[in-house]
Amino acid sequence: MTASDPHSESDRSQPVDDPSVSAPTAAGTARVTDAGSDGRPRTRTRRVRDRLERRAIVASAVVTTLLLLVMFYYPVATVFVESIVVEGVVTLAIFADLLRNPFYFGDFARLIAGESPLAVGQDLLSSDRRLGIVGFTAYQAFLSTLLSLALGLPMAYLLARYEFRGRRTLRSLTILPFVLPSIMVAVGFVATFGQNGTLNAVLGAFGLGPVSLMFSLEAILIAHAFYNAPLVARVTTAAWESVDASAIETARSLGASPFRAFRDVVAPQLYPAALMGAALTFVFTFGTFPIVLALGGIQLATVEVFVYQLIQDLNYAEAAALAIVELVISLGVLYGYLRYEAKHTVRSRGVRPLPRKSLSPPSLSVRELTPRFGLAIYGVIALFVFVSPVLSLIYRSVAGPTGGFTLAHYQFLIDRQATGAAYQARPWPAIRNSLLFAAAALAISLPMGVVISVLTTRRYRGRKLIDVVAMAPLAVSGIIVGIGLLRGPVFGFEVGDYRITVTGAVAIIAAHAVACYPFVVRTVAPGLESIDPSLLESSRALGASRTRALIDVELPLVWPGVVAGAAFALAISMGEFSSTVILATGTDQYTMPVAIERFIGRRLGPATAMGVVLLVVTSISFVIIDRLGGESYGL
Incomplete structure (x- = not known):
């Protein structure tokens, strides 16, 4: 029997618990596994895990892109299409009517209508000028x-x-x-x-x-x-x-x-x-x-x-x-x-900052x-x-109508919760919805923000374009996002013979996540940018995948920024109003800010009490996030 024969005596004489040899197969043979970069043999499970780790960032980037397309770009595109497509015909008539309407553009609309710029300028300088809404x-x-x-x-x-x-x-x-x-x-x-x-x-x-x-x-x-x-x-x-x-x-x-x-x-x-x-x-x-x-x-x-x-x-x-x-x-x-x-x-x-002058000594x-x-x-x-x-x-x-201390406004909220009609804003559904929406938006926006931070702070091809595309929600109003989500996913769209719709709660979570994740990026990205590249090179040289280096080296170093990003995301979701008030109209998916707006139009006292509740709930959530972040990483 030759040395190359897999059934040689020398091979069979190796101990069964040798880590470089797998257990005997059904045919009675032994299978030698390949060694990893750390010198240890890799099992099939570990090889699969390594392949997943190598592709995790790319997969996360793809998922983040799809989420942005569904939650932001598709709704915004829906708004744009609806403004130029009327009864199936592409037209700019709506924009033309807006520009010529003095209600929106005041005396400037007369310029669009063809009037003399000199006459329009004289009217604009006069005391009875019309500016219009815009x-x-x-x-x-x-x-x-x-x-x-x-x-x-x-x-x-x-x-x-x-x-x-x-x-x-x-x-x-x-x-x-x-x-x-x-x-x-x-x-x-x-x-x-x-x-x-x-x-x-x-x-x-x-x-x-x-x-x-x-x-x-x-x-x-x-x-x-x-x-x-x-x-x-x-x-x-x-x-x-x-x-x-x-x-x-x-x-x-x-x-x-x-x-x-x-x-x-x-x-x-x-x-x-x-x-x-x-x-x-x-x-x-x-x-x-x-x-x-x-x-x-x-x-x-x-x-x-x-x-x-x-x-x-x-x-x-x-x-x-x-x-x-x-x-x-x-x-x-x-x-x-x-x-x-x-x-x-x-x-x-290498600047030397200006020294501060002390105001303490008298x-x-x-x-x-x-x-x-x-x-x-x-x-x-x-x-x-x-x-x-x-x-x-x-x-x-806590102030009464004639002065003094009172809890009547908080009692009103309790009574409204107990006896309020279904169409009225009640405290507990508002608090519950705010917490659930904030938690869901945090679960979406935090990973999205971290992934985009990685893509924009490393030498990936097209990272500047990624930064511009990902930061677009900062420049787009929540009203536009709310209209797009309402007219798109909430009203539904057809795919073949099926009509796909989402509930108002899902749309609100999407709007909140879109509003939150740019702030996660702005708190995490600077930390990633400042990490010494030699640390990553060392971890990669020791066999760590790009994902493993991110999890084991980078994220622990920038964890305060991640916690700060989570706190920002939570606060922004708790207080988001513009898109929520559109998507919650006519439903029971209202949040605390929407409930405050409904109260303020009727009674200021309950509105201030609900505002204090919002302040307390947001503060407690802040403390919980800060404590969890600190305990986990010794901050």
């Missing part, structure tokens, strides 16, 4: 942007240039607009600036007359500043902290005055950040919905409010066309900013007192704009 939306967005810059830039200066007690807390609070539901903040502003609000109560205590800010442009602007001034401060603070101190010192040593050094060295590095904050603020406030719905009334309605009204009137084609006009304007603003950023962004490497000099005086003034403004609405919400939920 013009007013742009006007209030412009004013909101100016107010947000006026409040956000001083905050950025104080945070970046001075060290004082509470600075880190103040900087942490700049994340506030991303975690507070807009409809809850709107109720807080009603409780603050309403006829019987806390502002008038404070003024009355000093013998001053009442101030009426409700259903006014001023209330809308202040509410928008509440959300967007911290955003401006956050992005501008980062720019301040990246200014190279040595460049300023060089400019001063060459004879430049402090103002000249600021103008020529510091300002060029701040402009892109300030413009980014301005562009984002304009886009967010141009697409405003719950704030205006609660604080503005029909006389100050914006584009999104009228889109919602058209949907209520079942005028889907005009609603879709108006939503597309809004989307084009928003994308145009973002495109203009991105073009500016590409040409003017100053990139600094001093009576004018030079030292000035920033303290400025900080005190800004503190009063911040208390008025950023803190008072939330405190007023809590206070009004």
Whole structure:
């Protein structure tokens, strides 16, 4: 018998428990397994597992793409198609009618109709000019942007240039607009600036007359500043902290005055950040919905409010066309900013940040007192704009009609739960739906966000295109997504002889997941980008697949970002209103924000009580996610 014979005596003499030999087969032969990269033999199960691991990222990318197509791109495409296809015929007649309608475009519509630009310009400069719905939306967005810059830039200066007690807390609070539901903040502003609000109560205590800010442009602007001034401060603070101190010192040593050094060295590095904050603020406030719905009334309605009204009137084609006009304007603003950023962004490497000046030691000099005086003034403004609405919400939920403490508003919610009709908003279904939808949206958006983060931070072909395509939901209004999901999957579509439809709950979860996952990407991707590539190379050299390296090396390093992304996703889902109010109309799938909106139109007390419930539930969910993340990874 030759040595190559598999039935040689030497082969049969090997111990049965040798790991390199499998158990005897039915034919009495022994099968030698191949060795893996770690030197250990691989069984068939392990080979299958290794193949799955090697293809896991590709498979995850395919699944994520399909989810995006179904949950986002198909609904948005449905809206676009519905705006240009009327009774099976492709036409731009709806857009033409919109552009020529003074109700939407005011005096600008006369230009489309062929009137003299000179005559139209004279009317626009007169006191009785007509802006139309689109013009007013742009006007209030412009004013909101100016107010947000006026409040956000001083905050950025104080945070970046001075060290004082509470600075880190103040900087942490700049994340506030991303975690507070807009409809809850709107109720807080009603409780603050309403006829019987806390502002008038404070003024009355000093013998001053009442101030009426409700259903006014001023209330809308202040509410928008509440959300967007911290955003401006956050992005501008980062720019301040990246200014190279040595460049300023060089400019001063060459004879430049402090103002000249600021103008020529510091300002060029701040402009892109300030413009980014301005562009984002304009886009967010141009697409405003719950704030205006609660604080503005029909006389100050914006584009999104009228889109919602058209949907209520079942005028889907005009609603879709108006939503597309809004989307084009928003994308145009973002495109203009991105073009500016590409040409003017100053990139600094190895900078030495400017040292912060301490405000703690007491001093009576004018030079030292000035920033303290400025900080005190800004503190009063911040208390008025950023803190008072939330405190007023809590206070009004327990305040009686004639003063004093009461739990009547919470009792109303309990009574409504026990005896309310099926068509009325009840607390427990709203809480239950919010929690279930948030959990489901989190389960979808978190893996999607991690996968997209991996694809956009590694040297995959076309990663820039992936980033643009995946981040598109940030620029698309929830109203558009809601219309698309309603007119597409919810109403159903035909595939062969079958008609496929989804329930309202599934559509709401899809809308929430689409709104959530970009924020997961923005918290996870920077961490993945900063990981030392040598760590991945070492793990791959030791035989780990790309998926195994991600699970065992990368994710543990960026786990705080994953937990933060989960917290963002949860908060955004809990507070999502725009798409939910469309998809929940006429159903029992309403959430806490929708219930608040239904209460606020009738009784402010129950609306504030429901707002506090939303605040408590969101806070508890935050704590649970934070605790789970910390306990699992020792954070």
